[in-house]
Structure formats: structure tokens, C-alpha cells
Amino acid sequence: MKYILVTGGVISGIGKGVIASSLGTILKSSGVRVTSIKIDPYINIDAGTFSPYEHGEVFVLNDGGEVDLDLGNYERFLDITLHRDNNITTGKIYQHVINKERRGDYLGKTVQVVPHITDGIQEWVERVAKVPVDGDNTTPDVCIIELGGTIGDIEGMPFVEAFRQFQFRVKRDNFCCVHVSLVPQPKATGEQKTKPTQSSIRELRGLGLSPDLVVCRSSLPITETVKEKVSLFCHVEPEQVLSIHDLSSIYRVPLLLEEQGVSQFLMNRLKLHPQMNIPKRFMASWRELADRYDRLLREVTIALVGKYTKLEDAYASVIKALQHSSLAVSHRLNLRYIEAADLEMETLAEDPCKYHEAWHQLVSANGILVPGGFGARGTEGKVLAVNWARKKKVPFLGICLGLQCAVIEFARNELKMVDANSTELYPETKHPVVIDMPEHNTGQMGGTMRLGLRKTLFKTDKSLMKKLYGNADYVEERHRHRYEVNPALVEEFEKHGMKFVGRSEDGERMEIMELEDHPFFVGVQYHPEYISRPIRPSPPYFGFLLASSGKLQGYVNRGFRKSPHMSYSGSEDDELCHFVDSMQLHGQTPVKDATKKSGD
Incomplete structure (x- = not known):
């Protein structure tokens, strides 16, 4: 050695x-x-x-x-x-x-x-x-x-x-x-x-x-x-x-x-x-x-709405995953960090300039991403960002807490549960749409969450995420969370168009959410950024960047793969397809094999 x-x-x-x-x-x-x-x-x-x-x-x-x-x-x-x-x-x-x-x-x-x-x-x-x-x-x-x-x-x-x-x-x-x-x-x-x-x-x-x-x-x-x-x-x-x-x-x-x-x-x-x-x-x-990274000319603007935006390393893997996918779709990434609390009404009262600037940055973005996090600070701002993305049909990706914020927003505005919330953020809520997992709530902080590689089963073939994952029957991704979507309310959510297309092996935990009648509105409970690679970008991020750059529909029309006649020397879209084909997302062919390879 x-x-x-x-x-x-x-x-x-x-x-x-x-x-x-x-x-x-x-x-x-x-x-x-x-x-x-x-x-x-x-x-x-x-x-x-x-x-x-x-x-x-x-x-x-x-x-x-x-x-x-x-x-x-x-x-x-x-x-x-x-x-x-x-x-x-x-x-x-x-x-x-x-x-x-x-x-x-x-x-x-x-x-x-x-x-x-x-x-x-x-x-x-x-x-x-x-x-x-x-x-x-x-x-x-x-x-x-x-x-x-x-x-x-x-x-x-x-x-x-x-x-x-x-x-x-x-x-x-x-x-x-x-x-x-x-x-x-x-x-x-x-x-x-x-x-x-x-x-x-x-x-x-x-x-x-x-x-x-x-x-x-x-x-x-x-x-x-x-x-x-x-x-x-x-x-x-x-x-x-x-x-x-x-x-x-x-x-x-x-x-x-x-x-x-x-x-x-x-x-x-x-x-x-x-x-x-x-x-x-x-x-x-x-x-x-x-060289491909250096010669990108077109730009795609992504708003990252979080609570740790003052330190770039706080979202290191998220940023890398976005960069990998922007490279794959032939666009230079313009990443805007938006402090979630700046979108809330309290900020309007305290600092109107900061409030209006945050909203300007958000509404002018091509896509909105809400990453994981802990605690109540800024959560209402994240919910407001989700609401904008849903109503204005802006491509949206929610990671872990981002998924939970999407569920909270949908419950409040579509299911009329006006005080819907997570028991992490408001334990006394009358409508706990996000609850803690008892087996992971031991009172100790270190190493007690639902951690590591877990299997997610697709429940329907009519899923955009399933197709982005190469039509796999299941995927394995890394997790890091101790709260989950309340399974008792899933049926009500699905009646109103919020579909939980991926679930844990026992069917109790909601892993992947897609919204009907939206160009791209996806939430995942796991952290796909942890296994994104420069030449094998994570499928959720890749789909998000495709949608944000206006290329998703073309990719769908090609059957989620390039046409046989396309060459690397062709158009930018041809080059994208060649790149995606050559990288074979997560090393997987579109059969029953799962991808190899998380949280608040």
C-alpha cells in the first residue's frame, strides 16, 4: 500500500x-x-x-x-x-x-x-x-x-x-x-x-x-x-x-x-x-x-432559497449538482442565493429594500430550488417561494425540507388547511402534514436521523422522475432526515393533484412528489446531490435544469434519449443528447436495475 x-x-x-x-x-x-x-x-x-x-x-x-x-x-x-x-x-x-x-x-x-x-x-x-x-x-x-x-x-x-x-x-x-x-x-x-x-x-x-x-x-x-x-x-x-x-x-x-x-x-x-x-x-x-464548461454562452438562472446563504459551502453538494446538470444542458449556471427570511412580511416592515430585492431576484429566475435545512427560521419564506413556483408554473425542485415546504404550501392553499405545518416547526398545529418519525426521535442529536442509502420504489409508470431515472423500477439514494410527510393525509393530497410517485419499500414514507399540470414541480425526501458526478448528473437536478433552460419538452419528445442520427458536432441540443447518452445517467440502462446510489 x-x-x-x-x-x-x-x-x-x-x-x-x-x-x-x-x-x-x-x-x-x-x-x-x-x-x-x-x-x-x-x-x-x-x-x-x-x-x-x-x-x-x-x-x-x-x-x-x-x-x-x-x-x-x-x-x-x-x-x-x-x-x-x-x-x-x-x-x-x-x-x-x-x-x-x-x-x-x-x-x-x-x-x-x-x-x-x-x-x-x-x-x-x-x-x-x-x-x-x-x-x-x-x-x-x-x-x-x-x-x-x-x-x-x-x-x-x-x-x-x-x-x-x-x-x-x-x-x-x-x-x-x-x-x-x-x-x-x-x-x-x-x-x-x-x-x-x-x-x-x-x-x-x-x-x-x-x-x-x-x-x-x-x-x-x-x-x-x-x-x-x-x-x-x-x-x-x-x-x-x-x-x-x-x-x-x-x-x-x-x-x-x-x-x-x-x-x-x-x-x-x-x-x-x-x-x-x-x-x-x-x-x-x-x-x-x-473546455465544455468554459465555452458555455447561454445562461440559466436558478434561485436557491435557503437559510444558510451567507456561506457557499453550506450548500456545496447542491451547488456541484446544479453545475453538473447545467453543464449537461449546455448552459452556464447563474446561481442566486436568496435568504428565505427576506421573502417574509416581517422583513418588509423592517427593511423594505431587502424584501423587494429578494422578491425581484426570485421572480426573475428561470427555476427555483429549496434545499434541506433545520429549524423554523426562514421556513415561511420558503413556503412563499414554493407558492410562487406552483402558481406561476416556474420549474421547482424541493430537496427534503424543500419537499416538506411544498406539502405545507399545497395543504394550506389547495386543501384549505390554513394552519397546516410541520411538527418540527409548530408542534401544536391542528393539521400536521409533516410529522416526526418516532424511531428517529431519541432525544439525542448525533447520528439519530434516517441516514444513508435507502431504496425508493416507483408506484406508477406515469412519472417524469421515473423516466429521468431511466425507467427504473426503484432507485437508491442517500437520506438525512427525521421528519416525513404524514402518510395519513396522502390520499387527500393525491385527490387534489399532488402525486407521491416514489415511496419507501414499506410504502409508508413519501420519497418523490410530482405535481400534475405543471411543467416541472418535483420534491424528493432524499438528497440526490450527494451522488451527482461531473459526467453523471443527478436525474432530479438534470430534469430541473432541463425544465429551467426550456429543453425538457424536447428531451421528452425524443423519448428521453438522443436520436440515432445525432452527432456531437451538431446543434447544441444534439450535443446535449450525445453528452447525456455518453454519460448514461448513474451508470444505468433503462431496465429494471436500480441506480446505485438525503434530509433536513
Whole structure:
């Protein structure tokens, strides 16, 4: 087993996750089997109880693991399925070691950070690195490990010490260190400064780790002079200093790394022997994806109505899924973040300008998306946005809480249940159209929701979503919720035109909702964004973008596939069909097989 450790310096949020994912993409393109681990030095057991403003979105895996959003990057770039143990936290490690101490596994010894915590980290990494991730039960060849935070953070010290020991445990030919550091360029001088990188690497080396590659993150490409300076003061050859500047899209990062010889360097450094010779073909297809993104001219405007709109990372997977689908429909995504509370009457009284601006942004959008969330704040604004989308026939997609808001709005305005609500938001409501699931309401916050991959059965062939999923009889998607549509009221909803076309295996839980007499009005209880991929966009998002860009009816008329005579060099619509055909949504043919592959 080979290991690549990716560390960061100077500032957090520098793009270590994208760099780590890109390294994995390049290796995988050469026939190397890759897995990935993200280390977060916080004491939380997992990311499940975080506010989105604290650490961005909570990403959910097939096994129900609530993990750091960087694991979403790994899955999207590498097209693999990871597990909860691929996310290591300080809390998990200490809990593991304390449990061993309580069992008496240490035979009465004093339990200390060194060696017991550091040994626990190394053992965890070795165990998880061997777990298959591609569904073929084959052990990966390389494990890419991203250490969160920056070098010098006190909470990260046990992990740095663990990897100082680990490099000798697995031997030099099996361990490589990549350090990602900021090279700032102050506007006052316009000169790229290497001192922060020098200081960061000096500290890293003082802790016992020497980088094999230094990735310089900058706004503009670093000059040869800067590269030579980093080489001179950081004890690496000039070819071991890489430049990753701000790019038009993250799809170009693997290409830029490959142009600087990363693939060959890692092959030589780790003595890897690729099992197939396909890097040129793969990188050509990746370049085609990046070029396609850059040449999009037409624009589609989507209004995202949420409550965490001040931090883009709070909706990271939603944004990626929208980007994947906008790319597939040949439109550039113009995403508008609308704070749901700004649509409410209270805002009109407090700040009329903010209220009117929010509504202007909403009503001029091509499509409206209401994502998941928790709590009452902004919920009435989401319900108002749903009402606009339904009455004005604007394409709408509701994800989890978005589905529940659509049900609340419909009950109030079509079923005349004027105070219809969710028991999460208003426990005393006379018309509880959304209720809690008793088995998931244990009084504890962490890990108690309905989590992970669940099966949804289609109940009718007259379903747009079923056709978008390739006419599958059932699909499997990831969930993250503890409230659901009240099954006792479903019959009444369906009498008035709100159809629950997808349900859980026992038929009790409403998973997919479609509205009759509307161009595209869909709500799903699960989170389809978690398994969207750049070349295999999620069907709900894909259908939503088709409708928002005015292409859905044409796609339907073609039988949800391209015509045999269409070529990639044809019109934009022909190009769309070729793209959709080639990606084979979720790797599925239109038969009875389900898709492979969530919540409030």
C-alpha cells in the first residue's frame, strides 16, 4: 500500500481537498486504484451536529456516515464510494483509545498521546486504506490522506507526530508528502511573496516531515524566479514546486497538475506500476469536460432559497449538482442565493429594500430550488417561494425540507388547511402534514436521523422522475432526515393533484412528489446531490435544469434519449443528447436495475 499525505500551510480553506482529489484523479487515470481519507482535528465524533456556518455542509455516505464535505469532493472526482471510517476526527480516535483502555487492552499501562493516540491513528489509517471502494472487492493501491487545518495548529499535532512515525513504519518508497501553501501577492507591490511558504515548510520539517511536492496556491501563476526561490529555501528540486493559480473551474486543476509532470513524479517516487495505459485518453476526456464548461454562452438562472446563504459551502453538494446538470444542458449556471427570511412580511416592515430585492431576484429566475435545512427560521419564506413556483408554473425542485415546504404550501392553499405545518416547526398545529418519525426521535442529536442509502420504489409508470431515472423500477439514494410527510393525509393530497410517485419499500414514507399540470414541480425526501458526478448528473437536478433552460419538452419528445442520427458536432441540443447518452445517467440502462446510489 502506498500513502500520499496532503498538508496545508499559511491559511485554511486553501484548496487541499481539490488538490488531493486531483492527485487521485491523475493516478486513477493511469490505472491505479485509489482511496482517500480526510482527517479533521476537531473533537466532534462526526460532522453531524455542526451548524452549516461552522464547517459547511454535512456530507452523507452510503453507510449513513455524516462526514466532512471534502469526502464529497473525493467521491465526485474519483467516482468511488467511501465509508464513515474514511473520515477521521480527534473525537473518534480518542473514543477508540478510551474504549480500549476501559476494556483493559493496555494491561494497566498509562495511556498517553504518544504512543497510544499516535498508534491509534496509524492503525486506523492502515485498516481503512485497505477497504475496497470500487465495488470489486479489490484493495486500493494508493491512499490519499488529507490532514485538515494548517501546520502549526495545536489540535493537529498528534496527527503530524503520527505521520512522522508512519513514514518509517511503511518505509520511504511507500510514503509521499505533498504540502499546499499560499503564495500571496499584495496589491501594493504586485510581488509574489514566498516567506509564508518558507515558514510553513520550516515548521513542517521541524516536526519531522519533509514535503516531496510543494503546491503553491496563488491568484496568478507563480514565476520561475518564485519557483526557484521556493526550491532553494524549502529543500526541494524546482520540478517539485508546482503552481496552481485561480482557474475558470476546478475541472482544470487535474489538467494543470498533469501538465507539470505530477503523474510521472508520483509513479517514480512511489514506484507505482500502472495496470493500464490510459492517461492520455482519460485526460483528453477530462479536458473536454473543462473546455465544455468554459465555452458555455447561454445562461440559466436558478434561485436557491435557503437559510444558510451567507456561506457557499453550506450548500456545496447542491451547488456541484446544479453545475453538473447545467453543464449537461449546455448552459452556464447563474446561481442566486436568496435568504428565505427576506421573502417574509416581517422583513418588509423592517427593511423594505431587502424584501423587494429578494422578491425581484426570485421572480426573475428561470427555476427555483429549496434545499434541506433545520429549524423554523426562514421556513415561511420558503413556503412563499414554493407558492410562487406552483402558481406561476416556474420549474421547482424541493430537496427534503424543500419537499416538506411544498406539502405545507399545497395543504394550506389547495386543501384549505390554513394552519397546516410541520411538527418540527409548530408542534401544536391542528393539521400536521409533516410529522416526526418516532424511531428517529431519541432525544439525542448525533447520528439519530434516517441516514444513508435507502431504496425508493416507483408506484406508477406515469412519472417524469421515473423516466429521468431511466425507467427504473426503484432507485437508491442517500437520506438525512427525521421528519416525513404524514402518510395519513396522502390520499387527500393525491385527490387534489399532488402525486407521491416514489415511496419507501414499506410504502409508508413519501420519497418523490410530482405535481400534475405543471411543467416541472418535483420534491424528493432524499438528497440526490450527494451522488451527482461531473459526467453523471443527478436525474432530479438534470430534469430541473432541463425544465429551467426550456429543453425538457424536447428531451421528452425524443423519448428521453438522443436520436440515432445525432452527432456531437451538431446543434447544441444534439450535443446535449450525445453528452447525456455518453454519460448514461448513474451508470444505468433503462431496465429494471436500480441506480446505485438525503434530509433536513
